[in-house]
Amino acid sequence: MSYKIDSAKIEHPLLKPLLADLIPFFEEKQIKFFVIGATARDIILEINGQKSGRRTQDIDIAICIDKWEQFEEIAKDLVELDNFSKDKQQQQRFLYLQDFQLDIVPFGSIMDEQDKIYWPPDQTFAMNVLGFEEAEKQTQSIILDEEIQFEIVNLISIFLLKIVAWKDRHHKGNKDADDIAFIMQNYLNINDERAATEHYDEVYGIDNYTELKASASLIGIDLRNLVSDNPKLREYLLAVLNKDIERQEASILINQIIETHKTIQFDDVLESIKIIVEQLSK
Incomplete structure (x- = not known):
């Protein structure tokens, strides 16, 4: 299924011209890319009549490659196009029109056993x-202005990637926790019809109902389905979330969530994370 969207509704002034350049470039390379991160989140929210409240000044895309030579060729050829240059500090980063950041994140056979990549x-x-790899399996097709078609990750994949990112860099700030909380607050509203028709009892019949807990239940269900073919990833997520549950009042994740979302109560977040773990454990 494809979703149509008007570029005027996305607070991303260079998204359309950037995609117009990237799509034929990667088609010629016969490499698929999909949009991840904040841009994907904003598009999903716009499709569902909501706003994130943030303006995104960059775009992140992911590509699946077999060897580093492919990325080196991409980097060399991309900067030969008009409007593109290479960031001198970060290896994954390119600049569009000298200012707009484009991060190209590779994955695939270049990953080691811990699902990490090491840049040459x-x-x-x-x-x-x-x-x-799980996120790639559930991408959504977007048609921009009836002209440009591209793929983005879906919202549960963004949640998954945010948990992984938070685990790696939560000591650097609370941005990932902020994004996790935002998804938890909005997930049920975005998926309310599916929740009601497919998972009514599990979502709306939870004890001591709150909207955050109901949203967490659906997140847990969808997360379980997303990682069903990867037991290692499932155990990783459970370990990350259970560790913060065990910390109780000292939970870094929960405290960062309530720092960035003042209206959320600690106990509601704690119980919601427990619900995600419960669903993921089934």
Whole structure:
């Protein structure tokens, strides 16, 4: 199923021209890319008549490759196009019109057994791409202005990738926890029809009902389905979430969530995370 969207409704002024350049470039390379991160989130929200409240100044895409030589060729050829240049500091980053950031995150056979990639030549810079293969399986097709068709990750995949990102960098700030909380607050509203028709008892029949807990139940159901073919990823997620549950009042994740979302109560978040774990454990 494809979703149609008007670029004027996305607070992303260069999204359309950037995609117009990227799509034929990657088609020629015979490499599929899909949009991840905040841009994908904003598009999903717009499709469902909601806003994130943030303006996104960059775009992240993921590509599946077999060897690093493919990425090196992409990097070399991309900067030969008009409007593209290479960021001098970060290996995954390119610049569009000198200012707009484009991050290209590779995954695939270049990953090690821990689902990490190590950037050549010295391999000192590592990135965790755990969950990218699962996210690729559930992309959504978007048609922009009836002209441009591309793929984005769905909302449960964004939640998955945010949990992984939070685990890796929560000590650097609370941005990922903020995004996790935002998804938890909005997930049920976005998926209310499916929740009511397919999972009514599990979502709306939970004890001591709150909307956050109901949303968490649906997140847990969808997360379980997303990682069903990857037991290692499932156990990883359970370990991350259970560790913060065990910390109780000292939970880093929960405290970062209530720091960024003042209206959410600690106990409601704690019980909601427990519900996600319960659903994921089934």
